[in-house]
Amino acid sequence: MQLKEAPSATREMFYAEALGDALRQELRRDERVVIFGEDIAAHGGAFQVTAGLLKEFGKDRVKNTPISENGIVGMAVGAALTGLRPVVELMYVDFMGLAMDQIVNQAAQNRFMFGGQARVPMVLRTQGGSGRGNAAQHSKSLEAWVAHVAGLKVVMPSTPADAKGLLAAAIRDDNPVIFIEHKLLYRTKGEVPTGEHVVPLGVADVKREGSDLTIVTWSREVLFSLDAAAKLADEGIAAEVIDVRTLVPLDRETILRSVRKTHRLLVVHEAVKRAGYGAEIASLVAEEAFDDLDAPPKRLAGLETPIPYAQHLEKSVVPQVDDIVHAAKGLVG
Amino acid sequence: MKMAARTKARHESLGLSLEDVVQMYRVMLQTRMIGERMMQLNRMGKAMFVGVADGHEAAEVGSAWCIRKGVDWCVPYYRDVGVALVLGQTAKDQFLGVFAKATDPNSGGRQIVNQFSDVKAKMLSGSVHIATQFPHAVGLALAAKIRKQDHIVVTYGGEGATSPGDFHEAMNFAAVHELPVVFVIENNQYAISTPVKLQMAVANVADRAAAYGMPGVIADGTDVLDVYEKTKQACDRARGGDGPTLVEVKCYRYRPHSSDDDDSRYRSKDELQAWLQKDPIDKAAAYLLQQAVAASRLEDMRQEIAADIEAAITAAENDPDPDPATLTRYVYGEDAE
Ligand SMILES: Cc1ncc(C[n+]2csc(CCOP(=O)(O)OP(=O)(O)O)c2C)c(N)n1
Ligand SMILES: [Mg+2]
Numbered sequence: 001m002q003l004k005e006a007p008s009a010t011r012e013m014f015y016a017e018a019l020g021d022a023l024r025q026e027l028r029r030d031e032r033v034v035i036f037g038e039d040i041a042a043h044g045g046a047f048q049v050t051a052g053l054l055k056e057f058g059k060d061r062v063k064n065t066p067i068s069e070n071g072i073v074g075m076a077v078g079a080a081l082t083g084l085r086p087v088v089e090l091m092y093v094d095f096m097g098l099a100m101d102q103i104v105n106q107a108a109q110n111r112f113m114f115g116g117q118a119r120v121p122m123v124l125r126t127q128g129g130s131g132r133g134n135a136a137q138h139s140k141s142l143e144a145w146v147a148h149v150a151g152l153k154v155v156m157p158s159t160p161a162d163a164k165g166l167l168a169a170a171i172r173d174d175n176p177v178i179f180i181e182h183k184l185l186y187r188t189k190g191e192v193p194t195g196e197h198v199v200p201l202g203v204a205d206v207k208r209e210g211s212d213l214t215i216v217t218w219s220r221e222v223l224f225s226l227d228a229a230a231k232l233a234d235e236g237i238a239a240e241v242i243d244v245r246t247l248v249p250l251d252r253e254t255i256l257r258s259v260r261k262t263h264r265l266l267v268v269h270e271a272v273k274r275a276g277y278g279a280e281i282a283s284l285v286a287e288e289a290f291d292d293l294d295a296p297p298k299r300l301a302g303l304e305t306p307i308p309y310a311q312h313l314e315k316s317v318v319p320q321v322d323d324i325v326h327a328a329k330g331l332v333g
Numbered sequence: 334m335k336m337a338a339r340t341k342a343r344h345e346s347l348g349l350s351l352e353d354v355v356q357m358y359r360v361m362l363q364t365r366m367i368g369e370r371m372m373q374l375n376r377m378g379k380a381m382f383v384g385v386a387d388g389h390e391a392a393e394v395g396s397a398w399c400i401r402k403g404v405d406w407c408v409p410y411y412r413d414v415g416v417a418l419v420l421g422q423t424a425k426d427q428f429l430g431v432f433a434k435a436t437d438p439n440s441g442g443r444q445i446v447n448q449f450s451d452v453k454a455k456m457l458s459g460s461v462h463i464a465t466q467f468p469h470a471v472g473l474a475l476a477a478k479i480r481k482q483d484h485i486v487v488t489y490g491g492e493g494a495t496s497p498g499d500f501h502e503a504m505n506f507a508a509v510h511e512l513p514v515v516f517v518i519e520n521n522q523y524a525i526s527t528p529v530k531l532q533m534a535v536a537n538v539a540d541r542a543a544a545y546g547m548p549g550v551i552a553d554g555t556d557v558l559d560v561y562e563k564t565k566q567a568c569d570r571a572r573g574g575d576g577p578t579l580v581e582v583k584c585y586r587y588r589p590h591s592s593d594d595d596d597s598r599y600r601s602k603d604e605l606q607a608w609l610q611k612d613p614i615d616k617a618a619a620y621l622l623q624q625a626v627a628a629s630r631l632e633d634m635r636q637e638i639a640a641d642i643e644a645a646i647t648a649a650e651n652d653p654d655p656d657p658a659t660l661t662r663y664v665y666g667e668d669a670e
Contacts, residue, residue, distance in 0.1 A: 042599045043526035066496035066532045067463050067524055098462065098497070133381035135445035137461040305664045310433035310442040310655050311381070317660070 008195040010161075016186040018160035019049045019125075022167035023087065025196060027057050030085060033171060036063035036072060037089030037125075046091045047127065047186045069098040073124060077106050077176075080122040085171055092138045093128035093180055096145065107176040108151030123170045127181040129220055129270055130314055134183070136306035139314075141219075141271035146178045147247045147280070153177040153201060154247040158222035160190040162245055165199030173201060182220045202249035206258070210238035212332050213264035216255055216281050218244050221268045221319060228324035237332055247277055255281065256289050263294040264331050270318045273301035300327045342624060343558050347565070351624055357398060357557055358617045358631070361390035363638050364415040365614055367427050368588070370642055375592040380431045384447055386414045387587035391613035392519045393489075394419055395552075395560025396582065399568045400487050402454065408470040408488040409449050410460040412519065412586075416489065417449040420456050424642050428649035435655040442655040443663070455484070463524075464494040467503035467516065474512035474577075485513040485571040487564075492538050492581075493524025501545075504579070508545040511576035515567040518579065519554065521586040526599035542579040554584030555611040558620070584613070 026033045041064040044051030054062045065072050069090055076086040096103060111119045130139040147154045153175055157163040170177040207222060208229050217225045222243045229239040240258050244250060259265050265285050267278035282297040303317040344354045368385030375383045386393060393415030400407050402420060409416045414427060426438050433442040439450045450457045460466040470488030477484050494500055495518060507514050518538045522529050535541060542549025552563035560582055567578035585608035589596040618631055
């Protein structure tokens with residue numbers, strides 16, 4: 001459920017626009033917020049999320065960097081330690097590979113290693129996922145890499161309103177947050193509060209209610225799961241769709257409450273199934289709600305292969321709407 | 334009356350025949366014309382994504398001409414259509430990549446376009462992530478040294494690729510161990526939207542070489558013979574056991590960064606116009622005409638290339654798509670036939 005501070009006006013926005021709106025909101029609100037990344041200034045970013053920000057906030061707060069993923073993240077860590085609130089953009093989540101030491105050994109652990117004397121209030125914005133013909137090195141879903149690391153929070157919004165509210169919350173958070181957008185969501189539309197809008201981290205959203213099974217999912221697969229739920233409804237199956245929105249911290253209660261009601265769990269994600277975050281959710285339910293289950297928890301996720309370029313192959317490696325329908329029926333039937 | 338001793342033409346003093354220069358020109362023109370058709374196919378919705386080499390033709394062809402085919406290794410980057418063509422790829426090969434066909438020689442439809450990989454031709458490319466190719470190139474050169482093979486390695490990147498650590502680590506290692514590798518940097522003044530002055534505080538990419546103790550030279554990327562000359566000297570050094578060289582080739586990209594880019598956001602028409610005045614293809618053509626190559630020969634060449642490209646597109650479109658049953662082949666194990 002979305003926590004709305006006051007009923008505010010909404011406007012239909014693209015997901016990319018809503019993210020830009022959050023950045024603008026936070027840049028205006030807090031002068032410690034600065035953003036940097038490749039091609040984010042005059043160009044407005046590969047997906048136009050930062051379009052217009054240079055003009056309003058100037059080049060000290062909206063900074064174009066050379067191609068230096070490791071340096072960008074490391075600089076954000078340093079700047080954050082001084083009390084700035086950097087929001088850095090990595091053009092593709094796959095580029096985390098180039099910055100992994102700074103993410104995992106520095107950003108995630110500095111607060112701990114300094115005995116709490118300093119914090120790292122930074123956000124690493126990036127985007128992942130397949131479906132745009134960007135192939136193996138620009139299409140992965142790597143949330144499990146970072147969800148595994150103590151000290152990081154991990155956010156993956158599926159709607160424009162959530163994108164705005166969660167990004168604002170991530171910027172206000174005192175911990176490093178990995179904020180993973182999806183390249184095929186940027187051009188999706190939805191109503192977004194135009195005023196201040198903050199969605200707290202760690203609160204899942206029941207995007208559709210149902211009583212026959214629980215589908216737990218995130219990012220673009222939320223849209224696929226909702227489409228699947230509509231198809232299932234036509235066949236008399238009521239699926240509840242939970243968008244976890246943040247993987248870390250995870251809203252365990254909302255998931256467990258739902259499973260105790262529906263007695264069946266299907267986890268759907270785009271990332272490769274093996275050692276994916278779906279395993280975390282399936283085992284949470286197995287550990288905490290085993291007796292409530294009428295069927296073993298099921299995971300539907302990406303095939304164990306790099307993302308291929310050819311379009312028909314690309315589609316076949318990540319769950320599509322009909323795959324979800326099929327898996328749900330198998331679980332209920 | 335005695336004839337004055339004829340001064341040698343530029344190409345002759347470089348050890349090239351006039352026919353060599355004609356063939357260089359041919360590949361430059363082919364590179365440009367393939368790019369034009371790729372952009373059109375993208376606008377028609379027939380190509381998901383393309384990146385073309387317009388403006389880089391002299392940089393790519395002049396340098397690749399120094400590579401001994403099948404002997405030296407080449408590690409190009411995504412803009413190097415001209416390099417791939419010099420090393421033996423065809424127009425059809427390029428369109429097979431664009432259409433992600435099963436017969437795409439680079440990857441069988443698995444990898445994005447312009448990742449030129451043909452192990453038989455000793456060419457491979459893992460450069461989608463900027464600068465990651467440089468350590469590979471150094472590794473190939475290290476292998477030559479360890480195994481006492483006589484190949485050298487010629488690797489490529491844009492000036493943007495000289496920012497990440499991979500570039501600096503590769504340069505350093507190559508210099509310390511005097512490895513036979515030539516770094517060719519196509520400096521087209523921008524990394525997508527970011528101009529050179531926001532990428533580096535030095536005036537030239539070549540200046541970076543001094544920090545590693547290797548020579549850094551600058552070539553005029555609008556002049557194919559100058560690029561050939563500078564790269565040849567670097568390759569000769571590598572072959573002679575004198576270690577690596579950084580060759581900066583100054584050029585300009587005439588088109589947006591890729592089919593996804595809108596360059597009006599970050600650069601002016603005037604700047605583009607100034608560089609178009611120095612078009613490497615026009616310059617090469619002017620040289621050939623001055624050397625008494627018939628204009629009609631160059632015109633015929635253009636028509637042959639155009640016809641070849643049309644045939645290549647049709648043939649590529651008709652080739653089979655990758656079979657879904659083969660999807661997970663090569664994730665582990667199974668080698669390409
Ligand atoms: C590690 C990494 N960071 C960012 C990108 C996104 N990107 C693709 S091309 C490019 C610009 C590269 O510029 P340059 O090296 O000068 O080559 P050019 O495209 O100008 O030929 C960028 C930033 C990338 N592919 N890899
Ligand atoms: Mg460049």
